[in-house]
Amino acid sequence: MTDIRSVGIVTPQSARFDRPITLRGGTTLPGFELVYETYGELNASASNAVLVCHALSGSHHVAGVYPDQPKNVGWWDNLIGPGKPLDTNRFFVVGVNNLGGCYGSTGPMSINPDTGKPYGADFPVVTVEDWVATQAMLADHLGIECWAAVLGGSLGGMQALDWTLQFPDRVRHALIVASTPRLSAQNIAFNEVARQAIMTDPDFHGGHYYEHGVVPVRGLRIARMMGHITYLSDDQMGEKFGRQLRNADGKLKFNFDAEFQIESYLRYQGDKFTTYFDANTYLNTTKALDYFDPAADFGGNLQAALARAKAGFFVASFSTDWRFAPSRSHEIVYALLHNQRDVTYAEVECDAGHDSFLLDDPQYHAVIAAYIDRIAT
Amino acid sequence: MTEIFGRFDFDVIAQWIQPGERVLDLGCGDGSLLKFLQAERGIRGYGIDNDPANLLACVRNGVNALQFDLEKGLSGFEDDSFDHVIMSLSLQTVRHTVVLLKEMLRVGHEAVVSFPNFGHRSHRAAIAAGRMPVSETLPYQWFDSPNVRFFTIADFEALCRERGIALHEGLFFDEGKRVEQDPNLNADVALYRLGRQA
Numbered sequence: 001m002t003d004i005r006s007v008g009i010v011t012p013q014s015a016r017f018d019r020p021i022t023l024r025g026g027t028t029l030p031g032f033e034l035v036y037e038t039y040g041e042l043n044a045s046a047s048n049a050v051l052v053c054h055a056l057s058g059s060h061h062v063a064g065v066y067p068d069q070p071k072n073v074g075w076w077d078n079l080i081g082p083g084k085p086l087d088t089n090r091f092f093v094v095g096v097n098n099l100g101g102c103y104g105s106t107g108p109m110s111i112n113p114d115t116g117k118p119y120g121a122d123f124p125v126v127t128v129e130d131w132v133a134t135q136a137m138l139a140d141h142l143g144i145e146c147w148a149a150v151l152g153g154s155l156g157g158m159q160a161l162d163w164t165l166q167f168p169d170r171v172r173h174a175l176i177v178a179s180t181p182r183l184s185a186q187n188i189a190f191n192e193v194a195r196q197a198i199m200t201d202p203d204f205h206g207g208h209y210y211e212h213g214v215v216p217v218r219g220l221r222i223a224r225m226m227g228h229i230t231y232l233s234d235d236q237m238g239e240k241f242g243r244q245l246r247n248a249d250g251k252l253k254f255n256f257d258a259e260f261q262i263e264s265y266l267r268y269q270g271d272k273f274t275t276y277f278d279a280n281t282y283l284n285t286t287k288a289l290d291y292f293d294p295a296a297d298f299g300g301n302l303q304a305a306l307a308r309a310k311a312g313f314f315v316a317s318f319s320t321d322w323r324f325a326p327s328r329s330h331e332i333v334y335a336l337l338h339n340q341r342d343v344t345y346a347e348v349e350c351d352a353g354h355d356s357f358l359l360d361d362p363q364y365h366a367v368i369a370a371y372i373d374r375i376a377t
Numbered sequence: 378m379t380e381i382f383g384r385f386d387f388d389v390i391a392q393w394i395q396p397g398e399r400v401l402d403l404g405c406g407d408g409s410l411l412k413f414l415q416a417e418r419g420i421r422g423y424g425i426d427n428d429p430a431n432l433l434a435c436v437r438n439g440v441n442a443l444q445f446d447l448e449k450g451l452s453g454f455e456d457d458s459f460d461h462v463i464m465s466l467s468l469q470t471v472r473h474t475v476v477l478l479k480e481m482l483r484v485g486h487e488a489v490v491s492f493p494n495f496g497h498r499s500h501r502a503a504i505a506a507g508r509m510p511v512s513e514t515l516p517y518q519w520f521d522s523p524n525v526r527f528f529t530i531a532d533f534e535a536l537c538r539e540r541g542i543a544l545h546e547g548l549f550f551d552e553g554k555r556v557e558q559d560p561n562l563n564a565d566v567a568l569y570r571l572g573r574q575a
Contacts, residue, residue, distance in 0.1 A: 333443060334453045340399065340421055344436055345443040346429070363429045370436040 005081045007039040007088050010064035010074070014104065015141045021134065024291075027124035030113060034138050035104035036060045036096040039080060040088035042143070048376070049092045049144040051135060052076060053152035053159035056227070056285050057277055059103040062095030063088075078360040085369035090376050091148065099134045100126035100284045108280030109210065121207020125284055128155070128292045132162045136170065148375055149173040153357035154324065155285070158292045161332065164309035165294055173375050175314040175368065178321055178357040180328035181302050181335070182293040187323065190230055191286040194223035198279045207280055220279045221270035228269050233320035233353030241265060302331060303338040312342040314371045316364065318356035319349045344371055385553040386491050387413045389568050390463060393489055393546075394418045398460035401425070401485060403447055403477075404467030407434035415440065447471055451480040459485040466566075468492045469524040475540055482542065482573050491568040496529030496561045497551070513552070514565040530561040533569075541574040 018031040037060050042049060052062045054075070063074035063081055080086045080093055097105040100123060108123035115122075139147065150160040150171050157179025163171045183191070198204060201219030205212050229237075241262040247253065258264040298304035313336055317329035326347050336343040348364045350356040356364070387410055394400060398420050402411050405424025408431075414420045424435055424442040435442030448471060462485030464477075469492050471477055481488040493514035494500075500510035509519040517524065528536075530549070537544050549556040549564035556564040 330453055337423065337458070338455060342441055343423075343443070344432075344441060345445070346432055347444045349429070363433075367429070367433050367436055370433055374436065374439060 003081075005083045006077065007064040007074075007081045009067050010037050010039065010061070011066075012037050012060060012104065015138055017134075017137055017141075021130075021137075023124050023130045024127045025125050029106070029124070032099055032106035032134065033104075033110075034096055034099065034106075034134060035101075036094055036138060037062060037064070037074075038095075038142075039063055039093045040091050042092040046144050047146070047148060048090060049094060049139075049142070049147050050086060051139070051147050051150045051163075052080070052086075052093060052095045053131075053135070053150065053156035054095070054098065055152070055154040055156045056282075056289070057273070058156065059101065060095040060097040060105075061103070062093070076358065078358075079365070079368070085365050086151070086372055087376075091372075094138070094142065094144075096135055096138055098126070098131045100281060100288075102278035102281040107278070108207070108284065109278055118208075118210040120210055120280060123280060123284065125287045125291075127288050128158050128162050129166060131288070132159055132166050135159070135163075136167055139170070145170065147171045149175055149372070151175040151177075152179070153177040154179055154354065155289055155292075158289075162292075162294065164311040164313075165305065168308050168310040171311050173314065173371075174309075174311045175316075175371065176329075176332060177316045177368075178318055178324055178329075178354055179315075179332075180324040181295060181305075181331050183290055184328075188290050190226065191290055194226055194286055195283055197222040197226070198283055201279075204279065207283075209279070215274065216279045217274045220274045220277065220282060221267075223279075223282060224273035224277075225266040225270040228266060230323045231353055231355040233322065233351055235320060236351045236353060237262060239351070302335040306332075306335045306341070307339050309336070309339065309341060312375075314344045314346075314368065316346040316348060316357075316368065318353070318364075319347065320351050321354045321356060323354040384413070385550065386465060386566065386568060389548055390414070390465065390489055390491075391417045393487075393570050394420060394461055397421070399458065401454070401459045401462045403462065403464045403481070404470065405435060405440070405442060406431050406465075408438040408440035408442055410463070410465055411435075411440040412438045447477065448473060450476060451484050454480075454484040456483055457486060461485055461487050461489055463489040465489075465491050466493065469526045469528070472525055474526055475536070478537075478540070478542060478571070482571065486572075487545065488571040489568070490571060491566060492528070492533070494530050494549075494561065494564050494567050495527045496531060497565045498562050499565075501562075512565065530564065530567045533567070537571065543572040543574050544569060545572045546570040 014035045016033045020028050022028045058075050061074045063077045082089045097103040100107045108119050112119040150163040152160040157176035160174040160176050164174045198219035201216035203214040204216040244261040294305040295302040315329050317326035333345045346367045350361045396419050400420045400422040402424040405426045411422040411424050425445050427446045432442050432444045462481040468490050503510035548568045549560035550566045
């Protein structure tokens with residue numbers, strides 16, 4: 001890495017919490033471990049800490065690289081680093097692998113102390129609220145009483161929103177990007193197809209596939225392929241792949257090989273995903289998405305739900321995001337307006353669909369940088 | 378667009394705003410009016426502007442700004458959720474004039490609008506000489522103007538009377554100085570405080 005604006009070499013750390021925690025679903029875990037990374041220095045008053053929450057397939061590895069894996073760049077590296085919009089010269093940035101994850105935090109692949117075997121399907125369904133509660137325990141561990149900001153895209157944005165509701169006094173600003181206050185029926189439908197793909201894979205074994213020495217690769221692959229379609233926009237897919245064939249002579253083969261470039265791309269993405277992501281974590285995370293609905297306890301009234309938030313809000317959406325379209329962000333913005341909360345809302349013109357939030361679109365990065373700059377002063 | 382006029386209209390608008398009011402500024406530009414009203418009146422303000430550069434400027438100015446398209450209306454805003462809804466020198470840039478004026482008075486208890494007066498003597502002279510007016514208040518050429526509605530003070534007042542919009546107060550200016558006599562001829566900018574018809 002020669003990028004001077006990179007945080008450079010990073011090392012994951014882990015924190016062990018040896019006390020029982022009861023999850024929203026009613027299950028109690030005897031204890032758990034969270035893997036996390038930090039960038040920058042926590043100041044003396046611990047007032048410059050920013051938590052970055054990950055989405056479905058993300059991890060604690062938000063920025064920088066590992067010494068032995070120079071190409072394993074953090075998933076939001078373009079945003080975080082010295083001189084970048086979330087400037088690690090000024091902020092102490094924390095990335096955490098959520099409970100139930102598959103990157104080292106306690107999850108379905110961990111050993112269940114009751115059985116001595118991996119939890120597998122016995123790992124409880126963990127919700128956004130549970131993630132935030134356990135992130136708060138990590139904040140305690142790190143000596144952070146109040147985050148300067150909690151930031152996330154997509155499912156990460158849900159966590160940022162939940163922070164302002166579960167711990168209104170522990171977060172000064174929430175940055176909610178390409179997110180939604182609750183999934184639509186269509187969003188849940190996509191998740192259900194993904195789950196069915198995984199659970200009907202003969203190698204799934206009711207979620208206990210580890211002990212059979214197999215992975216439900218086919219199901220996980222299809223889940224990822226479908227997810228990928230929802231992350232991109234029709235326009236961008238058309239631009240990138242169109243109807244291009246892989247076959248150089250341009251002739252149709254009249255069989256079921258990956259003939260179109262888009263087929264090949266999706267198969268590649270699906271295959272790659274199965275080499276590093278756990279199917280049980282995928283199932284679990286889609287349920288966390290489905291269940292998130294802070295308005296539910298208020299008769300579906302989001303305005304009432306957000307009344308207890310005290311943070312300043314930055315909300316952003318992307319014009320071609322059809323998974324969590326701009327109108328979903330509008331719901332959050334209007335509910336905040338009802339409560340007269342400070343809110344900035346950016347609707348960024350970007351052709352990359354839902355995944356736009358991971359890109360470094362100049363308009364997007366300029367406005368998020370300006371907002372973060374305001375937090376620092 | 379307030380930069381064209383300096384701050385005299387800010388002072389007028391500030392006089393119409395009570396301390397601590399909830400204020401919505403439509404077409405808020407770089408947020409300088411809201412910033413001014415925050416400082417002078419301690420308002421709780423929000424701006425709407427669809428231009429990303431303006432949104433960015435608002436964030437840097439420390440004001441709440443929302444990137445919405447005014448042409449899509451204010452349907453997401455609740456009735457009476459603001460004391461004043463302001464549209465400073467932008468009314469001529471929106472297509473759905475009447476709908477927006479009505480919406481401003483639904484969302485706000487009162488509306489404040491200011492606009493360049495197309496009927497100003499210099500504009501009339503330009504038309505009489507056969508050319509579209511280009512002036513300090515209408516600084517664009519006909520082919521690059523963001524303005525889509527061209528109207529005079531007399532036109533505006535007639536519209537308000539026809540559509541049941543109460544004209545609570547009007548102040549008129551020429552190059553930043555108050556105009557009392559025949560404002561439709563002598564004023565380059567008009568500011569109004571509007572209300573719902575009793």
